[in-house]
Amino acid sequence: MQAPLTGYRTLLSSYLRPQRRRVITLGAILLVGLTLELANPWILRAFIDGALAKAPLESLIWVAVLFLVAALGTQLVSVAQTYVAENVGLTATNQLRLDLTLHTLRLDPSFHGSHTPGELIERVDGDVATLGNFFSRLVVQLFANALLLVGVLVLMYTIDWRVGLSMTFFVAVTVLLVNKMRNFAVPYWRQARQASAELFGYLEERLSGTEDIRSSGATAYAMRKLYERSRNLLRRDRRASFMGTASSATSLIVFTVGTAIALGLGVILFQANAITLGTVYIIFSYTESLRRPIDQITRQFQDLQQAGASINRIGDLLLERSVLHDGSGPAISPSALPVRFDHVTFGYGGEPVLQDVSFELKPGEVLGVLGRTGSGKTTLTRLLFRLYDPQQGSVQLGGSDLQDTQLASIRQNVGMVTQSIHLFHASLRNNLTLFDPTIPDERVIEVLEDLGMGDWLDSMPQGLDTKLAPGGSTLSAGQGQLVAFARVFLRGPGLVILDEASSRLDPATERKVESAVDRLLVGRTAIVIAHRLATVQRADSILIMDEGRIVEYGNRRQLLADPESRFSSLMRTGMMAEVLA
Numbered sequence: 001m002q003a004p005l006t007g008y009r010t011l012l013s014s015y016l017r018p019q020r021r022r023v024i025t026l027g028a029i030l031l032v033g034l035t036l037e038l039a040n041p042w043i044l045r046a047f048i049d050g051a052l053a054k055a056p057l058e059s060l061i062w063v064a065v066l067f068l069v070a071a072l073g074t075q076l077v078s079v080a081q082t083y084v085a086e087n088v089g090l091t092a093t094n095q096l097r098l099d100l101t102l103h104t105l106r107l108d109p110s111f112h113g114s115h116t117p118g119e120l121i122e123r124v125d126g127d128v129a130t131l132g133n134f135f136s137r138l139v140v141q142l143f144a145n146a147l148l149l150v151g152v153l154v155l156m157y158t159i160d161w162r163v164g165l166s167m168t169f170f171v172a173v174t175v176l177l178v179n180k181m182r183n184f185a186v187p188y189w190r191q192a193r194q195a196s197a198e199l200f201g202y203l204e205e206r207l208s209g210t211e212d213i214r215s216s217g218a219t220a221y222a223m224r225k226l227y228e229r230s231r232n233l234l235r236r237d238r239r240a241s242f243m244g245t246a247s248s249a250t251s252l253i254v255f256t257v258g259t260a261i262a263l264g265l266g267v268i269l270f271q272a273n274a275i276t277l278g279t280v281y282i283i284f285s286y287t288e289s290l291r292r293p294i295d296q297i298t299r300q301f302q303d304l305q306q307a308g309a310s311i312n313r314i315g316d317l318l319l320e321r322s323v324l325h326d327g328s329g330p331a332i333s334p335s336a337l338p339v340r341f342d343h344v345t346f347g348y349g350g351e352p353v354l355q356d357v358s359f360e361l362k363p364g365e366v367l368g369v370l371g372r373t374g375s376g377k378t379t380l381t382r383l384l385f386r387l388y389d390p391q392q393g394s395v396q397l398g399g400s401d402l403q404d405t406q407l408a409s410i411r412q413n414v415g416m417v418t419q420s421i422h423l424f425h426a427s428l429r430n431n432l433t434l435f436d437p438t439i440p441d442e443r444v445i446e447v448l449e450d451l452g453m454g455d456w457l458d459s460m461p462q463g464l465d466t467k468l469a470p471g472g473s474t475l476s477a478g479q480g481q482l483v484a485f486a487r488v489f490l491r492g493p494g495l496v497i498l499d500e501a502s503s504r505l506d507p508a509t510e511r512k513v514e515s516a517v518d519r520l521l522v523g524r525t526a527i528v529i530a531h532r533l534a535t536v537q538r539a540d541s542i543l544i545m546d547e548g549r550i551v552e553y554g555n556r557r558q559l560l561a562d563p564e565s566r567f568s569s570l571m572r573t574g575m576m577a578e579v580l581a
Contacts, residue, residue, distance in 0.1 A: 015092035033077040041285040043067045045278035092135040100124045108322040118204030122197035127310035134307040145293030170258030188240035189309035195233040331409040332398040336363035337494040344393035355548045366526040368539030375545040415493035421480045429464040447489040496526045
């Protein structure tokens with residue numbers, strides 16, 4: 001697939017327009033540099049012709065000094081151009097990374113389920129890094145070299161129309177060939193970038209599962225697969241490099257012929273006394289000046305081919321759309337929220353996980369959800385978070401259908417604590433507040449004290465500024481769970497979901513959070529998914545699921561009093577963990 005010119009133009013206009021002043025400054029520096037580069041051969045021409053005409057030594061010295069000043073100015077301009085170009089490129093690519101990251105975070109879980117984090121990192125960082133040269137040096141140098149070509153041709157015509165015409169023909173043929181082969185290697189570079197993404201995805205998965213790989217003796221297998229993916233990347237990258245290099249070889253042949261024609265014309269005109277020896281030098285010098293921009297343009301088109309592959313992949317990512325459309329209804333009020341499932345059926349693409357599920361939860365009520373593993377308990381919570389939409393029926397929160405409610409409002413007013421807690425390689429404060437700077441430290445400390453974690457906080461070497469290890473490996477499972485509880489406390493949502501949240505806590509740690517959970521649930525609606533009997537003792541209603549269906553639902557006290565109910569039977573036998581696991 002070719003990278004259309006509109007793709008290049010769209011990226012440039014989107015990310016260079018906010019940097020107008022820098023781009024204009026870069027353009028001005030570029031024009032100064034081109035002027036100096038075009039002026040140098042004329043200064044040398046004056047020196048050569050003056051020396052042959054036996055001009056005074058003093059005038060020749062001044063010409064030499066002028067040449068040195070121009071040469072030094074050219075170098076200074078080159079440094080300034082590089083500095084400004086790097087700033088432009090880095091600013092553009094950083095903004096592109098931000099936009100891609102935000103776009104990726106907004107995509108629904110079905111997209112993330114089919115793409116590994118490593119692959120997305122390669123898309124967001126690796127492909128964008130390839131465009132760093134595209135935004136700064138590549139585009140600037142292409143533009144500069146194009147202007148240099150035009151300037152040289154114009155000056156060639158001022159020397160002699162025959163020289164100018166021959167050089168124009170030479171440049172036109174070369175540019176046509178280069179443009180024709182512009183996209184020749186793009187498919188190969190695209191394959192190379194995809195191989196790189198696959199390698200990064202594999203590395204991310206294996207590094208995150210290091211303990212399991214080592215403990216199961218799968219190290220040799222993991223390394224063999226790593227070699228295979230690395231070899232695949234090498235093969236594709238080598239093929240792309242070869243194709244890109246081959247596409248640039250044709251211009252060198254054309255350039256050799258053009259140089260010979262230009263020098264031949266110079267000799268003929270000199271022998272006919274139509275030009276001076278200094279002018280012959282100008283023809284030779286400008287011919288060499290043409291060699292450099294055309295050679296650079298050829299190489300830069302190879303870089304442009306790599307950029308085209310990255311632009312294609314970035315464009316593919318930006319074309320991805322979430323199946324969850326943000327609602328336009330009013331925001332949810334921050335209070336205890338009623339919940340209603342109305343004949344909900346949902347599946348992840350295969351067999352339905354939930355089938356005709358209906359129940360209602362009044363504001364401030366606590367619902368205990370029980371069922372075997374795979375019965376659909378966690379799927380209920382995912383629908384309430386609107387990570388997915390049901391295929392049939394509706395899920396209502398606060399009296400509104402979730403599909404009509406703003407996503408940001410849902411996420412703000414629904415809090416969840418699950419078995420698996422993600423901790424960031426960041427300060428304890430940021431792990432608790434989830435990077436919200438508006439939450440004061442006093443409130444964070446108050447919540448930790450309520451959770452019985454005051455002594456633990458005091459033991460931290462830098463308090464709230466203590467940086468947690470990647471993945472929270474320095475915390476115990478219980479401490480990580482308490483951090484998750486603290487997050488919910490700090491947000492104060494109207495609906496709290498505890499998805500088997502106490503399953504990883506030891507009895508001593510669990511007792512610490514019991515009183516805190518009681519305070520958390522005051523004035524809030526709650527759904528508690530649990531295996532342990534003690535966890536559902538605070539529930540007002542009980543819902544038991546089996547194979548995606550509700551097999552029992554009602555008031556906890558009434559179910560407990562009914563000897564025929566499943567819940568009553570579980571309570572009598574005291575075997576809930578074994579029966580429901």
